[in-house]
Amino acid sequence: MIVAQVSDIHAAPGNDNMSRLARAVSWLAEVKPDAVVASGDLIDEGWIEGYAEIGSRLNELNCPVLVVPGNSDNRHALSSAFTNRHGQVDNCEAVHFRAEFGTIRLWD
Numbered sequence: 001m002i003v004a005q006v007s008d009i010h011a012a013p014g015n016d017n018m019s020r021l022a023r024a025v026s027w028l029a030e031v032k033p034d035a036v037v038a039s040g041d042l043i044d045e046g047w048i049e050g051y052a053e054i055g056s057r058l059n060e061l062n063c064p065v066l067v068v069p070g071n072s073d074n075r076h077a078l079s080s081a082f083t084n085r086h087g088q089v090d091n092c093e094a095v096h097f098r099a100e101f102g103t104i105r106l107w108d
Contacts, residue, residue: 004033012044025057040070051081066097
């Protein structure tokens with residue numbers, strides 16, 4: 001089983017981090033991970049629209065994406081943008097995940 005992690009994307013309209021994410025996703029597509037954990041600081045500068053773009057890009061990998069926010073993320077907006085993310089735990093204000101893949105358990 002291959003679990004990949006992308007972290008600290010810090011995407012914003014004023015930087016090229018979405019193109020960097022595109023390169024990472026392209027490389028990961030060749031690796032074919034069984035799951036991807038996207039952790040912490042997905043956006044910067046309050047760029048809420050970036051969550052949808054990041055989600056779209058990560059969905060290209062055709063595997064479960066587990067998301068946990070960082071300190072620069074808006075948890076409510078992140079939860080709204082990633083409504084179909086695998087392993088979502090809904091009964092709390094925080095954003096967490098818990099997922100099982102065969103004998104592997106992942107949680108934040």
